[in-house]
Amino acid sequence: MEHILVTGGAGYIGSHTLVELIKSGYRVTVIDTLERSEIKIIEGVEKITNTKVDFHKINCLDYLALDSLFSKYKFNAIIHFAAYKSVNESVVKPIEYYKNNIESLLTLLEVMKKHQVNDLIFSSSCTVYGQPDSIPVDESAPFKRAESPYGASKQLCERILEDAATVEFRIISLRYFNPIGAHESALIGELPIGIPNNLVPYVTQTAAGLREKLTVFGNDYNTPDGSCVRDFIHVVDVANAHVRAIDYLSRHPKNGSFEAFNLGTGTGVSVLELVNKFIEVTGIQLPFTIGPRRPGDIEKVYADPKKIRDAFGWQTNYSLGESLLHAWNWEKKIRNK
Numbered sequence: 001m002e003h004i005l006v007t008g009g010a011g012y013i014g015s016h017t018l019v020e021l022i023k024s025g026y027r028v029t030v031i032d033t034l035e036r037s038e039i040k041i042i043e044g045v046e047k048i049t050n051t052k053v054d055f056h057k058i059n060c061l062d063y064l065a066l067d068s069l070f071s072k073y074k075f076n077a078i079i080h081f082a083a084y085k086s087v088n089e090s091v092v093k094p095i096e097y098y099k100n101n102i103e104s105l106l107t108l109l110e111v112m113k114k115h116q117v118n119d120l121i122f123s124s125s126c127t128v129y130g131q132p133d134s135i136p137v138d139e140s141a142p143f144k145r146a147e148s149p150y151g152a153s154k155q156l157c158e159r160i161l162e163d164a165a166t167v168e169f170r171i172i173s174l175r176y177f178n179p180i181g182a183h184e185s186a187l188i189g190e191l192p193i194g195i196p197n198n199l200v201p202y203v204t205q206t207a208a209g210l211r212e213k214l215t216v217f218g219n220d221y222n223t224p225d226g227s228c229v230r231d232f233i234h235v236v237d238v239a240n241a242h243v244r245a246i247d248y249l250s251r252h253p254k255n256g257s258f259e260a261f262n263l264g265t266g267t268g269v270s271v272l273e274l275v276n277k278f279i280e281v282t283g284i285q286l287p288f289t290i291g292p293r294r295p296g297d298i299e300k301v302y303a304d305p306k307k308i309r310d311a312f313g314w315q316t317n318y319s320l321g322e323s324l325l326h327a328w329n330w331e332k333k334i335r336n337k
Ligand code: UFG
Pocket: 085, 087, 125, 126, 127, 151, 177, 178, 197, 198, 199, 200, 202, 214, 215, 216, 217, 218, 228, 229, 230, 271, 294, 297, 298
């Protein structure tokens, strides 16, 4: 049985990936600081899978703790989710973001090298492209100057990985577009801290009555309805791609490789389309207003997912409506509605 270390496994995408890994027969060990998640998410994973999760409260910046974990277990591969991910927060805390996101990766790579663990799946973001010159964007699009320290940290991490891979590592970087939704059991989902910045948590919190109304940031963009266009993808589809990535690495045993893949649906959906779909599938009259553009927002971006489909045999299983319904079911669950 292959043994996978999942860093940041109590987080949003990490926890959904644990479920898919366990369902696919992998043994998992999880490390997480729990500074931005809660142990109840791991308990949710245990309930869904009916499996005890081997959990350790370890920070990826802690070389000695990682070293001792790697001495205890012989991991086949690592999936590295642990990172800070708020674009806004990164602008006010750039040093914390660079330190946490870059140093943790370097520490992990050092320990992997020492223990001769070569396979790594890295959580990247479509933010590395900025506003691409043409859409759908494929993996060959150049990186534009990142809008935020968060985005820059993902670009830098990819550069580090590309260089590291010229030695013994085999590395896959998955560039996530906009993951949304929750597990259909409503036992795990996203736990936003404070007032959400992201669209779907803001929508579900508004529907739950925690927020007065949603503001749609801009309706004068050069898009069919004037609102921004994104590639929203169900988090379980994102999770599944990680299982496929592990399988892909084991089938392509070439050392010194770094490959980046877009992880999106390939369909652009506007903010207003998403809001209307939410109203349609939940039957809730969501109060919303049109506000000014949000600084730093990209007008439209969606993936060309051909590379990942061809290489992994991966495809999405969930529609936008299902993604929004699952997000709403999770919101109701955490609000005990
Ligand atoms: N939006 C609103 N109102 C809100 C929140 C968001 O209209 O209250 C709009 C935004 O203006 C944007 C769209 O909804 O047009 C999506 O916004 P999100 O904040 O949900 O997502 P982003 O596309 O801005 O950001 C996401 C990830 C980042 C990543 C980035 C890359 O959250 O981690 O994509 O483009 F870096």
